[in-house]
Amino acid sequence: MFNMGLLDKQFTDDNIVITNVEDLFNWARLSSLWQMSFGLACCAIEMMATSASHYDFDRFGVMPRPSPRQADLIIISGTVTLKMALRIKRLYEQMPDPKYVISMGSCSNCGGPYWEHGYHVLKGVDRVIPVDVYVPGCPPRPEALLEGLLKLQEKIRNETMVNGKLSLQEKSA
């Protein structure tokens, strides 16, 4: 799961685990990603289904928080209108660091079906806030959102204090 160097038989007490601070912090962060209770459109219905008992987001430590001050993660689940984009930016700024963004569904990835004639739609939420993981779909099934979350966890697992967030490509290079 994570790089804790378990030194077998070095200690008589078997409940000691040795690791480094970076991995411990990363493990703690990725295991309790509290998401902001925030939904926009039909994707939000799928997000709620992912949170509910059948798909059970909580088994990955994800649970909704009603305030941006207590949230680590915001899932942009739906169509971002120009009017809402300003509010999303403000909510994101109110979240404490470290903070992560999952863009869920075609609308929030790139404008989706509104890409040409949607006079009111922002063509991708990454025009106002930085996105960590894009989940494709219209709307994505809960399985897809779960995979997006696992990708985000993988990303957090590889963070370093010196370099901060690294993309998966950068890490493997």
Next chain:
Amino acid sequence: MKSAEEIFEILKAKFGQSVIEMKKDLPVEPFIIINPSDIDKVCFFLRDNEELLFDSLMNLSGVDDANGQSVNDEEGGLKIVGGTLSVYYHIESTKLQHKLCLKTSVPRENPVVNSVYFVWRHADWHEREAYDLLGIKFQNHPDLRRILMPYDWEAGHPLRKDYKNPEFYQGMKVPY
């Protein structure tokens, strides 16, 4: 219960010139065309007359008729000059079980229609929507603000046929 023809005769006898004509040769339900500056008086009568009792405004919608002249503007885009914008009213009497469609047309350059806010309160947000998306001004509406687009939207009314989306809104790029 009255047919659209009977209602048209009643309105014609009562309001004369304000009731312009009745269209029934189109493949849609018949509708009655009313003068835009008298629509509120006609609607009050339709609501309160004991034979009519139209107590419900089912829908109010604005339309760009796109019947003006298309001309090139300075920036090379198309602009429509002249022609009309229209407002359609679908009303129903829940007591007498009859329905009616009204239409009123206003010139594109000066689209002013009398508000029916005080006849049916349902008209409040419908009229704000028609104002927001088509720029039809409803006279006597107590709170004619934009309802869907941002309050500080300056690029015009999006459902007009010659609408052009702006490059930027509040620093955000709008086109794809």
